[in-house]
Amino acid sequence: MAKLKEVSAEEEEESLGIKTNQLFGDWKIVKKLDEAESSKSIGGAAIKLEIAVLELLNKNNSKMYVPQLFRARRRKKFHYMVVTLLGENLRSLRTDSKTGRISAETWSRLAIQCLYGIKLVHEIGYIHRDIKPPNFVMGHRSDVNRVRVVHVLDFGMARHFARFDGNKWIVRKARPSCDFRGTYRYCSPMCMRDVNNRERMISGH
Structure with missing residues (x-):
């Protein structure tokens, strides 16, 4: 370099x-x-x-x-x-494949990595709020260390929900109301009525 x-x-x-x-x-x-x-x-x-x-x-x-x-x-x-220069996102990989499909076994391995990436975001006290296939990207084909690794990105709508103070987490006080954040296609149906931690779990946020 x-x-x-x-x-x-x-x-x-x-x-x-x-x-x-x-x-x-x-x-x-x-x-x-x-x-x-x-x-x-x-x-x-x-x-x-x-x-x-x-x-x-x-x-x-x-x-x-x-x-x-x-x-x-x-x-x-x-x-x-x-x-970091990365490769294709999960949505593009599926649509660009010869059959337009990816096996259940491959999706399972990818899903485990996606969940781990979300876990890392939660561990610093943030929620992503826009979880969807285009926001999960494989490593670039020229990068042997990352080419098989799924990366989570696009934190422009993330929200700080808790901070770690010494030996415990202090959760940020919820707002009385807020506008919708995310992508309708990938959100929990219940978000149209109310947004709480249960709905965030369903939608993977």
Whole structure:
């Protein structure tokens, strides 16, 4: 890997116009992800939460089932972060397969890894709130250590529900009411009436 070179904020802002496969200092632009939801700067609210959760997960030695966060910066016009390059998500793997199906045995092995990834998120006091196949991604085919590992990602809607204080967990007080968070297709049917811990368990949140 090339030695990283510090660059100015102006250079980074100019990099927004760089195309895939072009070089920027010692970095190569491999892929431009979809722009996150807008705030005062591009991706302001969602990416800050994403960074906070990834930092906690990485600090908690959760390195194999979540992306590693290598760099995160805030600029006047945008936020950005550099994370582990990963492969296809579970939804794409199914739809792109020759038969459009994956065996029950394979799904079982994948599900165990998915549940473990969710467990790691819960262990730092967060709930994901948007569990669905596109948010579980296999390691990149060029990465022999991660290629068979499922990674959970996209923490832009996560919520901090508890904190660990010494030797016990202190649960955050529930709000009287809140708007729906998540993807309708993958949520518990009971969420339309009320959202509580039982419904979160059913939907896998």
